[in-house]
Amino acid sequence: MSEPRDDLGSTESLIDHLVDDLEPVKRVWSPATHLGFWLAIELLVFGLIASLALRMDVLDQLANPLFLLELTLLIAAGGLSAAMALLSAVPGREPSRGAVALAIALLVGSFVALYQEMPGAARTLASAPWGMACALETMAFAIVPWLALLWFARRGASLVPVLSGGLAGLAAFLLAAATMRVVCPVDDFWHLVLWHLTPVALGLGTSCAIGLLLLRAWRED
Amino acid sequence: MDGNEGKESAGTEPGARAMWMEKAQAGDRLAYRSLLDDIHGELARYVRRRTRDPQEVEDIVQEVLLTIHRARHTFDPARPFEPWMYAIARNTTIDYGRRRATRGQREILTEQLPEVAADAASTDAPLTAALARLPPNQREAFSMLKLEGLSVEAAAERAGVTPGTLRVRAHRAYRAVKASIGSEAEGDR
Numbered sequence: 001m002s003e004p005r006d007d008l009g010s011t012e013s014l015i016d017h018l019v020d021d022l023e024p025v026k027r028v029w030s031p032a033t034h035l036g037f038w039l040a041i042e043l044l045v046f047g048l049i050a051s052l053a054l055r056m057d058v059l060d061q062l063a064n065p066l067f068l069l070e071l072t073l074l075i076a077a078g079g080l081s082a083a084m085a086l087l088s089a090v091p092g093r094e095p096s097r098g099a100v101a102l103a104i105a106l107l108v109g110s111f112v113a114l115y116q117e118m119p120g121a122a123r124t125l126a127s128a129p130w131g132m133a134c135a136l137e138t139m140a141f142a143i144v145p146w147l148a149l150l151w152f153a154r155r156g157a158s159l160v161p162v163l164s165g166g167l168a169g170l171a172a173f174l175l176a177a178a179t180m181r182v183v184c185p186v187d188d189f190w191h192l193v194l195w196h197l198t199p200v201a202l203g204l205g206t207s208c209a210i211g212l213l214l215l216r217a218w219r220e221d
Numbered sequence: 222m223d224g225n226e227g228k229e230s231a232g233t234e235p236g237a238r239a240m241w242m243e244k245a246q247a248g249d250r251l252a253y254r255s256l257l258d259d260i261h262g263e264l265a266r267y268v269r270r271r272t273r274d275p276q277e278v279e280d281i282v283q284e285v286l287l288t289i290h291r292a293r294h295t296f297d298p299a300r301p302f303e304p305w306m307y308a309i310a311r312n313t314t315i316d317y318g319r320r321r322a323t324r325g326q327r328e329i330l331t332e333q334l335p336e337v338a339a340d341a342a343s344t345d346a347p348l349t350a351a352l353a354r355l356p357p358n359q360r361e362a363f364s365m366l367k368l369e370g371l372s373v374e375a376a377a378e379r380a381g382v383t384p385g386t387l388r389v390r391a392h393r394a395y396r397a398v399k400a401s402i403g404s405e406a407e408g409d410r
Contacts, residue, residue, distance in 0.1 A: 010279075027246055083368055091295060092300075
C-alpha cells in the first residue's frame with residue numbers, strides 16, 4: 001500500500017485515506033429479512049395481548065364486513081409502512097411516491113370504513129372524555145415493535161432519516177391501533193378517534209424527531 | 222432522475238463495480254481502490270451538472286465518496302451498483318445545497334450584527350471559531366496533525382483508532398475548516 005499523500009484537501013488524497021481506512025464490514029440484512037423478523041415480533045406481541053385481553057364480542061365484530069375491512073386496511077397500511085421504513089434505510093431503495101400514496105389511501109379507506117361502521121348514535125361525544133387507558137395501552141402495544149423497527153432501520157444507512165423514522169413510528173402505532181380494536185369494547189367514533197388514533201399521530205411525530213436524531217448517526221464518525 | 226443514472230461508464234465491464242464493492246465489503250483494498258478510481262470522475266460529471274459553483278464540485282464529490290464509504294455495508298451485490306451510488310450522490314448534492322443556503326442566511330444575519338466582536342478579530346479567530354464548530358473527534362484529529370504536528374501513527378494511537386480512520390477524520394475536519402473560513406472571508410467582502 002502506498003503511503004497516503006499529505007495534501008489533505010484533494011480527492012486523490014481522500015481516496016488514499018478511504019482505501020487505507022477500509023475494514024471488512026458485515027453486510028446488513030435485506031429489508032425483506034428485517035421485515036420478516038419484525039413481523040415475527042409483531043405477531044408475538046399480538047399473541048401475548050390476544051391471550052390476555054381480547055374483547056368479549058370479537059368474533060361477532062369480525063363477522064361485520066365493515067369492521068373486518070377497517071381492520072384489514074389498518075393492518076395493510078401498517079405493514080406497508082414497515083416495509084417502506086426498512087427499504088428507506090437502504091440507499092437507492094427509498095419508497096416511491098406511488099407506495100406512499102398507497103399507504104395513505106389504505107389509511108383513508110380504513111378511516112372511511114370506521115366512519116361507515118358507526119351508526120349516528122355512536123358518533124356522539126358522550127364517551128369521548130374517557131379513554132386515557134386506551135391511549136396508554138396503544139402506546140404500550142406499540143413500544144416494542146417501534147423500537148425494533150427503529151433498530152433495524154438504524155442498521156442501514158438512511159438518506160431520509162425523518163421519513164424512515166416517521167414510517168417506523170406509523171407502522172408500529174397503526175398495528176397497535178389495530179390491536180386495540182380487538183381489545184377495547186367501546187365502539188364510539190369519537191372515542192376511537194381521540195384515544196386510539198391520536199396516539200398514532202403522536203407516535204408518528206415523535207418518531208420523525210427520533211429518526212432525525214437516531215437514523216443519521218451512521219454519517220458521523 | 223439523470224439519464225445516465227443506473228448505467229455504468231463506457232470503460233467499465235458490466236457488474237464490475239458491484240463485484241469490486243462486494244470485495245471491498247470483505248476488506249479487499251485493491252478492489253476498493255479500483256472502484257473509487259473508477260467512479261470519482263463520473264461522480265464529478267454528475268455533480269457538475271447539478272451545482273452552479275464549479276469550485277464546489279470537488280467538495281461535493283468528496284462528501285459523496287465519504288458517504289459511500291460509510292454506507293458500504295448496505296450495498297447488496299445481487300443488485301446493480303449504480304442506483305445505490307446515484308441515490309447517495311443525489312442526496313448528498315441536495316444536502317450540500319441546503320447547507321450552503323443555510324450558511325448564506327447565517328452570513329446575512331451576521332452582517333447585520335453590531336461590531337461587538339471587533340476586538341476579537343485576531344488572525345486566529347476564524348480558525349478557532351471553525352475548530353469550535355467541528356465534532357470533537359474531527360477537532361482532535363485536526364489539532365493533533367496540523368497544530369501539534371504529530372505523526373499520523375502517533376495521533377491515531379493517542380485517539381485509539383486506526384491511522385486510516387484518523388486520516389479520514391482529519392480530512393473531513395480540514396474540509397469543514399476550509400469551508401468555514403472561506404465563507405467567513407466571503408462575508409467580510
